Amino acid sequence: MAMMTFPPAVSYGALRLRSRYLLSPLAGFTNMPFRRIVHEIGGVGLTTTDLVNARALLFQSPKTLELIETCEVESPFAVQIFGSDVGTMCEAAKLLEARGVDSIDINMGCPVRRIVANGSGASMMCRPDETLSLIRAIVEAVRIPVTVKMRLGWDATQLTAPFFAREFEQAGIAAVAIHGRTREQGFSGFVDRDGIRRVVDAVERIPIIGNGDVRTVADAEVMLRETGCHGVSIGRGALANPWIFRQLVEWETTGSFGPAGTFDDRLALMQRQFRYLAKRRGVESAIIGFRKMAHWYLKAMHVRAKLRHEFQLIRNPDGLDRYFEKLAAEGPVNGNRTGELPEMHIPVPSGPVERW
Numbered sequence: 001m002a003m004m005t006f007p008p009a010v011s012y013g014a015l016r017l018r019s020r021y022l023l024s025p026l027a028g029f030t031n032m033p034f035r036r037i038v039h040e041i042g043g044v045g046l047t048t049t050d051l052v053n054a055r056a057l058l059f060q061s062p063k064t065l066e067l068i069e070t071c072e073v074e075s076p077f078a079v080q081i082f083g084s085d086v087g088t089m090c091e092a093a094k095l096l097e098a099r100g101v102d103s104i105d106i107n108m109g110c111p112v113r114r115i116v117a118n119g120s121g122a123s124m125m126c127r128p129d130e131t132l133s134l135i136r137a138i139v140e141a142v143r144i145p146v147t148v149k150m151r152l153g154w155d156a157t158q159l160t161a162p163f164f165a166r167e168f169e170q171a172g173i174a175a176v177a178i179h180g181r182t183r184e185q186g187f188s189g190f191v192d193r194d195g196i197r198r199v200v201d202a203v204e205r206i207p208i209i210g211n212g213d214v215r216t217v218a219d220a221e222v223m224l225r226e227t228g229c230h231g232v233s234i235g236r237g238a239l240a241n242p243w244i245f246r247q248l249v250e251w252e253t254t255g256s257f258g259p260a261g262t263f264d265d266r267l268a269l270m271q272r273q274f275r276y277l278a279k280r281r282g283v284e285s286a287i288i289g290f291r292k293m294a295h296w297y298l299k300a301m302h303v304r305a306k307l308r309h310e311f312q313l314i315r316n317p318d319g320l321d322r323y324f325e326k327l328a329a330e331g332p333v334n335g336n337r338t339g340e341l342p343e344m345h346i347p348v349p350s351g352p353v354e355r356w
C-alpha cells in the first residue's frame, strides 16, 4: 500500500469521535449487543442505531425503546431517525437529546418502499425545499450534533448529493455520510467514488464520511485516498469482520495491522454477543432474534452449509448448547481454527430495492 496522509481527526461539532472509522447502520443487525461487541473489540469511532421511526419514538413503544438502548462501553453513541413531519422529527430529536444521546443522524438514504412512500428516507432527496426546512428545524431544536446519511441522489439523472451537502452545511449539519450509490441502484453496481469526491468538494468544513463496499483495510485506503473523505463508515464489512475497526486504527497509527479473528475467536465472540442479547430478551426469544446474525457469523467462520442451516432450526436452550458443542467440535471447512480464515463472500440484499 502506498504511503497515506490522513485527514485531521473527525469531530461532529464539539463531539470528537474515537476514530474516523464508523459502523454504518444495518437495520436488524446493528442492535445494542452487536454495537457493544464492536466497541469491546475497539477501534470504532462511533456507532449508530438502526433507523428508528420518529413517530414510534414519541409513543415510546417497547420495540422502539429497545432500538435506542445503549450501554456504558458505547460512547459516543448516535441514533438514526426517519420521518418527514417537522414537528414529530423535532420532538423525537429533543427526546433523544434528553436521554443523553451524543448525536442524531437523519436517514435520507433508505430505498425501501415502505419508508420512501411515506416521504422519508431517500425520497427526501426529491423534495429539496421541504427537506431543507426539516433539517433546519431539527438542527435548531437540539444542541447536540445532527448529521445526515444519504445516497448520491435518486437516480443517475439527479445526482443531488453535492447540492444537499452544501446546503446542509449552511443549515448547521455537523457531518454527512454518503453511500456512493443512487436510490435506483439499490445495492447493485459499484460504489461511485467520484460521486463521493464531489460531495467532499462541495463542503467547506464539515466532515464527509464515505460509505459503500469497504470490507478490508485496502478498501478503506482507496476510499480515503480517492474521495478525500474524512471518515469511512462500514456496514456489511463489519458483520463479516467485526475486527475491521481495530485493524484500521492499527494501520493508521502503525502502518501495519493484525489479523481478523480466527474460527475460535469468532465462536467466542458469537457466544458473547448471544449472551448480551439473551440478557436483554431471554434465551428463547434471543435464539430467534439471533438467527440473522448467526447466518453471518457462521458464513464468516466457513461452517459447512448444512450445519449453518441447523442454527435456524434451534428451538430451546438445550438445542443451543448442543449446537455450540457441535460447532466447536467440527471447525471450519476451509482453513483451520487458529489461523486466518479466507474472506467470506459478502451478500447483497436480494430482490428489488423495495424488498429490504
Ligand SMILES: Cc1cc2nc3c(=O)[nH]c(=O)nc-3n(C[C@H](O)[C@H](O)[C@H](O)COP(=O)(O)O)c2cc1C
Pocket: 024, 025, 026, 027, 028, 049, 050, 051, 080, 107, 109, 110, 149, 179, 211, 212, 213, 214, 233, 234, 235, 236, 237, 349, 356
Ligand atoms: C440489511 C441492511 C440494512 C440497512 N439498514 C440501514 C439503516 O437502518 N439505515 C441506514 O442509513 N442505512 C442502512 N443500510 C445501508 C448501510 O448503512 C450502508 O449504507 C450500505 O450497506 C453500504 O455500506 P456497506 O457496503 O459498508 O454495507 C442498510 C444496509 C443493509 C444491507
